[in-house]
Amino acid sequence: MPIRQPDLVTPQHRELYFFALFRVLEAGILGIVAFTPLGQTMADIREPVLLKILTAGYFLGALFLLFTSREPDYGLRRQAAIGLLMDLLIWGAALLAMDGGESGLAMFMVFNIGAAALILTPAASFGFAATAGLILLGEYFFNRIMAHGEARTAAEATMFSVTYLGTALLCQQLRRQISASEALASRRGEELANLSELNELVIRRMRTGVLVVDGSHRIRLSNEAAWALLGSATHQSKDLLEISPDLQKALWDWRQGKFEAPKAMTFFEGGAEVLPRFVALSLTDKLFLIFLDDTRIYSGRAEELTLFTLGRLSASIAHEVRNPLAAISYSTQLLEESKDLKDTDRRLLEIIHSQCTRMNGIVQNILGLARQERSQTESLELVAFTQSFVRDYAESHPLETDVLNATDPGTRVFALVDSQQLHQVLTILVQNALTYGRKPGEPAKVTVSVRREPTNGNPIVEVIDRGPGIPTKVAEQIFTAFFTTSSHGTGLGLYIARQLCEANQSVLTYEPVPGTGSCFRIVMPSSQGLWEGLRPAIA
Structure with missing residues (x-):
């Protein structure tokens, strides 16, 4: 035996x-x-x-x-x-x-x-x-x-x-x-084991998806980001052809020497666009490494770089653009006072003045984006603040037939917020509502309301219009910098508004109004020790 x-x-x-x-x-x-x-x-x-x-x-x-x-x-x-x-x-x-x-x-x-x-x-x-x-x-x-x-x-x-x-x-x-x-x-083995565990942890936590594929295009290793980009339904599959025929074809073309620029692809409905990159792990075509890059990361980095560049150029814009623009606008106003102008010339002056006003708004938005100062929060009574804001806005911006009012809930609502930054946010939201929140041929109707969240008591300020509303696809991107559907817009207003809200630990969201209309809602942290309920608001 x-x-x-x-x-x-x-x-x-x-x-x-x-x-x-x-x-x-x-x-x-x-x-x-x-x-x-x-x-x-x-x-x-x-x-x-x-x-x-x-x-x-x-x-x-x-x-x-x-x-x-x-x-x-x-x-x-x-x-x-x-x-x-x-x-x-x-x-x-x-x-x-x-x-x-x-x-x-x-x-x-x-x-x-x-x-x-x-x-x-x-x-x-x-x-x-x-x-x-x-x-x-x-x-x-x-x-x-x-x-x-x-x-x-x-x-x-x-x-x-x-x-x-x-x-x-x-x-x-x-x-x-x-x-x-x-x-x-033994020491080398321990070090190798530690390095292997560290590498595995790093790869697992990478935001870039990683796949290791053998010569027959079967998946040998992967990380969590890869499965998230590929879709949860593909966890049990190990064949690259079953997961994505397009990715399998791109890998095969790369192995055959067709060095085409990689194209973004989507692996499931509603998934992110993914940009694949291929690397050979051996000279014998035994193992290949596929990196899956989420294009949203590149877009976010490009946006950050653009905003950083704008911030550095904002001071130059203020001197090199704003001052000459003010001179042109002032000269146009002086020319408009002349009684000898023809109607066609006066019309040209109106166009120049309106475009100067538009350019000044663009400069203001860019400067506002660059001057995101630290918020100085204070306990602010929102009902009185919104009513005062509506009066001041109506005095400085002729409404003509448009309607802008503030509701009175009958209670005092306090919040911890920077009053100047909240004023800037409401100005952006009300101006957008008066500009875009109207039905064709009808005056705009905008309401600024104050209330409390029923579940947790957080103060809420809402700007509501009765316009045509915002399509779902557009609503998903309205807070993205430089996104606009108007030929006269900059795409920075709502982005700045959300940034200012986040600086005050507040949340700005868009909510469609049942029927027609739009609602931009600001949920703020409350000042629990300073508000009084069920008492008349101070106007």
């Missing part, structure tokens, strides 16, 4: 196991000499009974040590020391029981001493080597005194003794080198 190699803890346990296995082989060879007629041809046995007893005991001891070598709890060096001591005692007694074959027995001890030296300490190794040498010298003198057969020479016994010491010394040096190599390998 074959002996199953156990699961060993360290390399030294493995060495001890094979050392014990070799000892069983030695006991078997000694058993052939002691119990079979073949042994008589190998050596003269002076004490056959003693040799048989020694052989039987040695075989049982070797089996016991082979069993215990599988158990790390029994002590590694203790087992090696007990086994080598048993070897020396048995082989020493066997030398006395036999006449001839001494050289073979002595050679066996060379291996045992060397194997034990790989496990034992230097002192123990040299001690056992010296003991083996003394056993040989003792056997030599015993045979000389007792005149048993032809005794070996003293030189032979001495050379074997020196060989034992040299073997112990050599194996000790080898043990040190092996231990150093094992320690280095």
Whole structure:
């Protein structure tokens, strides 16, 4: 029955196991000499009974040590020391029981001493080597005194003794080198494992999707971002063709050397546009790396870069554009006062004045974008503030037939907000409502209302119009910088309004009004200790 190699803890346990296995082989060879007629041809046995007893005991001891070598709890060096001591005692007694074959027995001890030296300490190794040498010298003198057969020479016994010491010394040096190599390998293994875990964590947390694909275009590894971009329904699929035929075709074309610019693709309805990039991980076309970049990240970075550039240019715009623009506008007003102007010239002056006003609004928006100062929050009573805002706006902006009013909920509503920034936000929202929130041929009707959130009591300010509303596709992008559907707009008004709200820990959202109309809602943090409910608002 074959002996199953156990699961060993360290390399030294493995060495001890094979050392014990070799000892069983030695006991078997000694058993052939002691119990079979073949042994008589190998050596003269002076004490056959003693040799048989020694052989039987040695075989049982070797089996016991082979069993215990599988158990790390029994002590590694203790087992090696007990086994080598048993070897020396048995082989020493066997030398006395036999006449001839001494050289073979002595050679066996060379291996045992060397194997034990790989496990034992230097002192123990040299001690056992010296003991083996003394056993040989003792056997030599015993045979000389007792005149048993032809005794070996003293030189032979001495050379074997020196060989034992040299073997112990050599194996000790080898043990040190092996231990150093094992320690280095262990450290390198730990570092490699840590780096592998770190790399896996970094790749898993990357916003860029990563796929590792083999030569047959089957997915071997992936990260969370990749599955999010590919769609949750594809988690169980490992074939790139099943996930996206377009991506599989793009990879195949890239492998064939068709170096076309990668095209953005969408993997499921409503998913983000993804830009794939391909990298070969080996020269044998075994593994390929696919990076899936979300185009929204590039768009966001481009937007940030654009806004940063605008911020740096805002000071130059103020001096280089705004001042000449004011001069043109003032000169136009002076020319309009002339009574000698023809109607066509007066019309041209009106166009110049309106365009100057539009350009001044663009400059104001850009400057407002660049001057996003830190908010100075205060406890503000919103009902009185909105009513005051409506009066001031109506006085500075002729409404003609348009209607702008503020509601009075009958309670005082306080909020923590910067009053100047809130005034700027309401100006943007009301101006947009009066401009775009009207039905064709009808005056605009805009209401600024104040109320509290029923669930948590947060103060809310709403600007509501009764216009045609905003299409769903357009509503998804109205807060994006530079997005506009008007040929006269800049696309910065609502973006600035949302930025100012976020600076005040407020949330600006668009809500469609049932029927027709639009509602822009500002939800602000409340000033719980300062508001009073169910009391008349101060106008």
